[in-house]
Amino acid sequence: MTNQIVGGLGDRRHTAHLEELLASYGNVGSAEIERLRSTLRASETSHRMGMVIDSRSNAVGARLVTRGWVARCAVFPDGRRQIVTLNLPGDVISDPSTGGRDMGVWALTSAGTVDADAFRKFAEEAACDGSPLGRAWRKIREAETLRLIHQVIRLGRLTAYERTAHLFLELHDRQLRTGLTQASLIHIPVTQDVLADSLGLSTVHMNRILQQMRRDGLIIYRGGTVVLPDVPGLEQAARLAPA
Amino acid sequence: MTNQIVGGLGDRRHTAHLEELLASYGNVGSAEIERLRSTLRASETSHRMGMVIDSRSNAVGARLVTRGWVARCAVFPDGRRQIVTLNLPGDVISDPSTGGRDMGVWALTSAGTVDADAFRKFAEEAACDGSPLGRAWRKIREAETLRLIHQVIRLGRLTAYERTAHLFLELHDRQLRTGLTQASLIHIPVTQDVLADSLGLSTVHMNRILQQMRRDGLIIYRGGTVVLPDVPGLEQAARLAPA
DNA sequence: CGGGACCTTGATTATCTTCAATGCTAGTGG
DNA sequence: CCACTAGCATTGAAGATAATCAAGGTCCCG
Numbered sequence: 001m002t003n004q005i006v007g008g009l010g011d012r013r014h015t016a017h018l019e020e021l022l023a024s025y026g027n028v029g030s031a032e033i034e035r036l037r038s039t040l041r042a043s044e045t046s047h048r049m050g051m052v053i054d055s056r057s058n059a060v061g062a063r064l065v066t067r068g069w070v071a072r073c074a075v076f077p078d079g080r081r082q083i084v085t086l087n088l089p090g091d092v093i094s095d096p097s098t099g100g101r102d103m104g105v106w107a108l109t110s111a112g113t114v115d116a117d118a119f120r121k122f123a124e125e126a127a128c129d130g131s132p133l134g135r136a137w138r139k140i141r142e143a144e145t146l147r148l149i150h151q152v153i154r155l156g157r158l159t160a161y162e163r164t165a166h167l168f169l170e171l172h173d174r175q176l177r178t179g180l181t182q183a184s185l186i187h188i189p190v191t192q193d194v195l196a197d198s199l200g201l202s203t204v205h206m207n208r209i210l211q212q213m214r215r216d217g218l219i220i221y222r223g224g225t226v227v228l229p230d231v232p233g234l235e236q237a238a239r240l241a242p243a
Numbered sequence: 244m245t246n247q248i249v250g251g252l253g254d255r256r257h258t259a260h261l262e263e264l265l266a267s268y269g270n271v272g273s274a275e276i277e278r279l280r281s282t283l284r285a286s287e288t289s290h291r292m293g294m295v296i297d298s299r300s301n302a303v304g305a306r307l308v309t310r311g312w313v314a315r316c317a318v319f320p321d322g323r324r325q326i327v328t329l330n331l332p333g334d335v336i337s338d339p340s341t342g343g344r345d346m347g348v349w350a351l352t353s354a355g356t357v358d359a360d361a362f363r364k365f366a367e368e369a370a371c372d373g374s375p376l377g378r379a380w381r382k383i384r385e386a387e388t389l390r391l392i393h394q395v396i397r398l399g400r401l402t403a404y405e406r407t408a409h410l411f412l413e414l415h416d417r418q419l420r421t422g423l424t425q426a427s428l429i430h431i432p433v434t435q436d437v438l439a440d441s442l443g444l445s446t447v448h449m450n451r452i453l454q455q456m457r458r459d460g461l462i463i464y465r466g467g468t469v470v471l472p473d474v475p476g477l478e479q480a481a482r483l484a485p486a
Numbered sequence: 487c488g489g490g491a492c493c494t495t496g497a498t499t500a501t502c503t504t505c506a507a508t509g510c511t512a513g514t515g516g
Numbered sequence: 517c518c519a520c521t522a523g524c525a526t527t528g529a530a531g532a533t534a535a536t537c538a539a540g541g542t543c544c545c546g
Contacts, residue, residue, distance in 0.1 A: 074396050076482060082400040084392050098385070099392060128371035142341070148391045149327050149342060153317050155398035156443035157325040160534070191492065200399035202535050207494065239319060403502075434524065445503050450526060 014066045014114055015040050017090030017178040024177045025139040032126070032133040039118040040064060047107035053096040061117035065091045068111025069190055071198070072096075074103045083198040085147065086171075090178040092116050092140075108190045155200045158239065160209045163199045165218065165238035172228060186226040213237075257309045257357055258283050260333030260421040267420045268382040275369070275376040282361040283307060290350035296339040304360035305337045311354025312433055314441070315339075317346045326441040328390065329414075333421040335359050335383075351433045398443045401482065403452045406442045408461065408481035415471060429469040456480075 015037055022028050022036075044066055052070060053060055070087040084103075087093055093113075096105045126134030150170065154163045168186060175181035188195070196206035213219045218234050220227040228234055258280055265271050265279075287309055295313060296303055313330040330336055330348075336356075339348045369377030393413065397406045411429060418424035431438070439449035456462045461477050463470035471477055 072392075074392075074400070076400065078482075080400045082396050084395050095385070098389060103392075125371075128368075142338070145388070145391070146341060148388070148395065149315075149317075149346075152327050152391065152394050152398060153325050155395060157317070157319070157323045193492085203492095204494085204536080205534055208534095211494085239321075436524085446524095447504080447526085448502055451502095454526085 014044060014064070014112075017066075017088075017180065018064060018092065020179040021090045021140060021177055022133065022136045025136040025143075026132050028133045028136055032131065035122065036119060036133070039122050040114055040116060042115040044112045044114050047111045047113065049107055049109060051104060052107045052111070052113070053093075053105040060096055061115065062092055062094045062120040063096060063105075063113040064116040064119065065089050065093065066112040066114055069108040069194075070111050070113070071106050071108050071194075072099070072103065073106045073197075074099065076102065081197045082200065083194065084151070085144075086198060088171075088174060088178065089180060092120065094120060094141075108194050160199070160201055160205055161212065162237060162239050163201075164195070164206075164209050164213060165234050166240070167195070167199060168219065168226065168228065169231075169234060169238055169240070172231075184228045184231065186228065187224060188221075188226050189224045257287060257307070257355075260309075260331075260423065261307060261335065263422040264333045264383060264420055265376065265379045268379040268386075269375050271376045271379055275374065278365065279362060279376070282365050283357055283359060285358040287355045287357050290354045290356065292350055292352060294347060295350045295354070295356065296336075296348040303339055304358065305335055305363040306339060306348075306356040307359040307362065308332050308334045308336065309355040309357055312351040312437075313354050313356070314349050314351050314437075315342070315346065316349050316440075317342070319345065324440045325443065326437065327394070328387075329441060331414075331417060331421065332423060335363065337363060337384075351437050403442070403444050403448055404455065405480060405482050406444075407438070407449075407452050407456065408477050409483070410438070410442060411462065411469065411471065412474075412477060412481055412483070415474075427471045427474065429471065430467060431464075431469050432467045 018040075019028075019033060019036070028036075047068070047070075053063070065087050067089055070091075070093070071083045072085045072087065072093070074082045074084060084099075086108075087105075093105060093116075123133060123137040127138050128134065147170065150166070154166050158166060171188070172181070172186050175186060176183070181187055192206045192210065193203050195201075196203045199206065201209070210219070210221055214221060216233075216237075218228070218230055218237060220229060261283075262271075262276060262279070271279075290311070290313075296306070308330050310332055313334075313336070314326045315328045315330070315336070317325045317327060327342075327346075329351075336348055336359075366376060366380040370381050371377065390413065393409070397409050401409060414431070415424070415429050418429060419426070424430055435449045435453065436446050438444075439446045442449065444452070453462070453464055457464060459476075459480075461471070461473055461480060463472060
């Protein structure tokens, strides 16, 4: 098993990114924030790179990503792999067991998650009531669906170059929202393999595309940190029509 | 404008496919069915092939597809088109305006829809309460998400041949659920162009793949009706691992 | 210093697109 | 009834994009 309990009681660091995300979608009251924190005081589970949650074995509930990158991923018998969604700190994976027996949620880096079942229940009740937190929660869920739609568009009708630019812009936007980065910067703590599996490309081709983007002055890619010196150019490269 | 009001009062035919769909996900009581019908007694809007709902102009609410095929679709300035989701009779398009300015919901054939805003509200309240209808509604929404996930997998990691087989199986399953077809049969009232835009392929290639599937005895494709003489073979061709 | 993980490069091949043309069928109007 | 047309299916040839195969190269870590 790659899982291992390490945390003590959850502290603010566990929920910081989620709180920023909620705040970016509306003014959530401090009472609700306090309630939110109390539902997330579970111990953090630490995951080494590899499988986190398998829809077959441990049927777990919602989990909040607190640290590292995680992905919903389909694996074929012949070894092909498709990353369906990337999940960053602040993301709540509402139903990890969604999908068939060959889908699961994986840790792409060393990562941490906490049980978010109670929070999910709380947020969904809030959504039924229409409180500020409920509205923000709804918007987060809508944004998740929109990301899936964008993933379809990337894979269906964008070239490798366009796909890459489009994904980088999405990651940049998400990391800004959750306070994981600052302007013109993305943190990508995963190998090019992982990007390739998200964008439906081979590793070799992914590598060549990244080099081309470097030559074109759209990215400075070095050691997990990507600088975006020309965001407008990147947006143009992503054919940011259906944004 | 391609839209045009024609219907009289909604009758059972409008909701038949939705009712079958709900029934396939749980035992919904007759009282709730009655309530459902009353929320859907709006006049049917008839759509000629072309645009139905544009996220720019008419910001409409949820709509139930009663007749024909409809699609959530992204269109690029250069003419590329990606169909994100196909919507068949019985489907409720919950938020047609989701997506950027270049996304919209189109009628792929002559089609009919009715306003489903009241129904949506009713179903979501039911989901909050946890009534049978609410549970069925949740399952339908989950199935929608799962279809998006499958679309990502198709486009990301399946070959053209596999994609086509996989989509046909999905359509078969959906049409069985909604009483739109019988075993070993799919009704596909759209041109090969449309299938190509859904599967991220060119029309020419789509045509060649269909011919190959015919030669392989997996489909008998003629005039909008597709016979599936060898469903197990089709499943194998679809690499039905991550189902 | 050795090993492993990751990145990079070149050569070859496969898949798919594009371009262009032809055939087919149903509907239309003379 | 028959050309005429439009939309769709089909075919061939050429070319682009991306995959695969195989080999180095770099960097970090023990």
